[in-house]
Amino acid sequence: MEPLNLPITGTKVETSKVFERDPETVRDEDLREAIWELGREGEWIVQPVPEPYYLAPTKFGRMKKIPLEHTWHHKSCGQCGHIPGYSTSIFWLNRILGYDYFDPRDQTSCTAWNYYASATSNQAAQAAVAMRNFSAAYETGYYPLIHCGTSFGHYKEVRHELVHDAKLRRQVRAIIEKLGRPFVMPEEIVHYSEWMYAVRDELAARVQYDLSPITATVHPACHYYKLQSGDAIYDPEIYGGQRTAAVTGVVQTLGAQVADYSTWYDCCGFGFRHILVQRDFTRSFATLRKIEVMKQEANPDVVLTHDTGCVTSLDKSQFAAKAHDRQVGVPVMSESQFAALALGAHPFRVCQLHWHSVDYRPLLRKMGIDVDRAWAEFEDDVSKIKTGELDYVTWEHVL
């Protein structure tokens, strides 16, 4: 396909009308005081956000505490299974910034995927899984940082239920006590992309390449901002504070261009039930409603998002549309992978782009990354592992 010469309007709104944020008007109640009050009454232990933290603006003006370090990384099942470079990039960025973190080996899957697919589970079981993970984080002394958008949104809804339903609290507490664990509620529930937003200036100070020629389209993850939207990060500078600033704020700060497109509010196609039982629908929606529209309206070099299911659907659906000669072929990755690349992370050892379906090489070359050399280095690693010269790639290889 020939490159399109499309005007990139960016994230500045065209109107002079200004949305005045007022925490009093938020429709999702601020649960923090209730959480602390239940803590004072002995209902649970409240785990405070560790200092130093960043205060991020939310949609209606409430400031949200985002921990910078001592974070317990609640990974995503689909992320580890399909796009391992996603979480590796987050860890790499933590190490580059010198932030202490913990990568647990005993985390339980949140079960929200099945919940949103109307497939399984019940209220107490789901809440027990959430609280089990929170207690696991608390026992390590690290603060939970949720990688998955769906886990993040789901845990916020579970938190809402637990605050308001004493019977549920008792049920879940009994389960957690049976496990021999403390009953803990974190002060804030925090998504990793909020941490990315919090450290965006620190990241920008370490960027190795000129990203100004790069145009990205952003797919905001539904379960990040459509569930209890008053708790998501919104910045008045980005689309007038009417769309979440997660991802977009980071990408712009890194120096790349963010382009608007008309189906930004649509689902990525994953749909939870659809990816399980109507996968053709997912493929069609992800490519015809999202990728093709982005291509027509913005012709991006890359699609960036902040959730496992979104990266997977948007990336791994494009082969189907390509077979039908549709206008697809845009690489997809998380903003954490993009930021890691921009800061000099190895495309294969760290970002593990070889797990991605769409050709990412044109993007890397446009960023100024020597992709052929990087691939040769990676092949060399593999050869050494095959011969036994190397057991596995370690952090020492990539920092």
Add this chain to the structure above:
Amino acid sequence: MGNTETVLIVGAGPGGMEAARAVADLGKRAILVEAKGEIGGTPYSSYATLTPDLQETEEAMGHIVRGIHQNPAIDLRLNTRVVKSEGEVGAFHVTLESEDSTQTVVEVGSIIVATGFQHFDPGRETQMYGYYEYDDVITLVDAERMFKSGAIVRPSNGEAPERVAFIQCVGSRDRQIGNQYCSKVCCGIASKQSIEIKRMLPNAKVFIFYIDMRMYGFWEDQIYWKAQEEYKVNYVRGIVTEVIRKGDKLLIKGEDTTMGRPMEVLMDMVILSVGMEPSKGVDSHVIEPLEALLFSCCRAAPGRQIFFRGIRPPRLSFARRCAVVVSKDGDHGRR
């Protein structure tokens, strides 16, 4: 011993003005308190014409406003707030504070709360209507300003719109944002405005996207059928979920619930029929003794739209087209 001959009315919009006039007509004294510097409320300050007859607001309300100023039985206090209130029905001691912080205590037997409404801010809508992103997405109030200026144009380029869509129930009948109630007048106002647009721009196509049209009183014949039959306004039963820019147009997306199909339609201008919420003035007046009474009043009339929002729970909604009256004999109810 209270002053049962004097009634305090808080808020000088249409409800408060009418209450003050009625009190005066009954031979009592009315103290009419208004936080702003002028009376008439939101309709008088914001609307060019009123339903159902499309009468000019000045013509419809001007004589009421002048009547308040000229009535010797009405003690009008502009730029004044209630900062303290004590006592009970028949003997309230109310402290008023003027703009220069001067405080005066008035003794009144009854209090009428008519603090009115403000329009819903579409920035809080759960749907993506783009009011704060696109110039050509406006509200009913913005449209009234254009009617006052004599021209309806796309704010983005100053040109007359060829296709205009009204979206109903923005901020009303929406549990997600906590406003379950119908604001009752938006359907009528949208229909009125659609007629005005067609009068000014006969070639424009005008659409009204609605959940269901709620035309109260005689407005169905006076506006609803008139808009369709005389002015060919298109009423589409459907839910609009997004407004986004497509080229130099606005693309509205949603569901045509009659056809049971998704719809995507291009428009030049979108007008959001914003509903009503308690005015901020409600919270700025301190009327504590009333709250228990008001609450019992509302409980006595479940399901009826008696709205008041006080400074502490129970949080009720606000008065619309009616004032909540607390009188000496305890017969507090609606007007």
